[in-house]
Amino acid sequence: MFTRHVTLKLKANSAADFTNVIDNEVIPLLRKQNGFRDEIVFVAPDRLEAVAISLWETKENAETYDRAGYQEVLKTLSKVVEGTPTVETFELSNSTLHKLAAKSGVK
Numbered sequence: 001m002f003t004r005h006v007t008l009k010l011k012a013n014s015a016a017d018f019t020n021v022i023d024n025e026v027i028p029l030l031r032k033q034n035g036f037r038d039e040i041v042f043v044a045p046d047r048l049e050a051v052a053i054s055l056w057e058t059k060e061n062a063e064t065y066d067r068a069g070y071q072e073v074l075k076t077l078s079k080v081v082e083g084t085p086t087v088e089t090f091e092l093s094n095s096t097l098h099k100l101a102a103k104s105g106v107k
Contacts, residue, residue: 001092002059006052006085014080015045035061
């Protein structure tokens with residue numbers, strides 16, 4: 001399992017709108033992507049910041065999304081996000097929420 005962590009700067013007073021855009025526009029786009037498993041989003045309205053973590057079956061699925069679908073998501077979020085989000089990638093080690101085991105090679 002592979003994850004993408006995206007840190008976003010929200011426009012002023014847009015936390016509620018951001019949540020609605022994620023629910024109604026972004027998640028439906030993600031569900032169309034091959035290998036997409038889940039999206040977890042955290043919002044800190046007082047800091048105008050959000051973190052979105054997407055889970056993918058494979059690194060290749062996440063990379064394909066980054067090349068093909070991510071630009072559409074950025075365009076959708078442009079009404080509630082300022083600047084360019086920061087993207088980091090990780091291999092999932094473990095998760096109690098998803099009941100997923102770590103890959104044997106992860107330490």
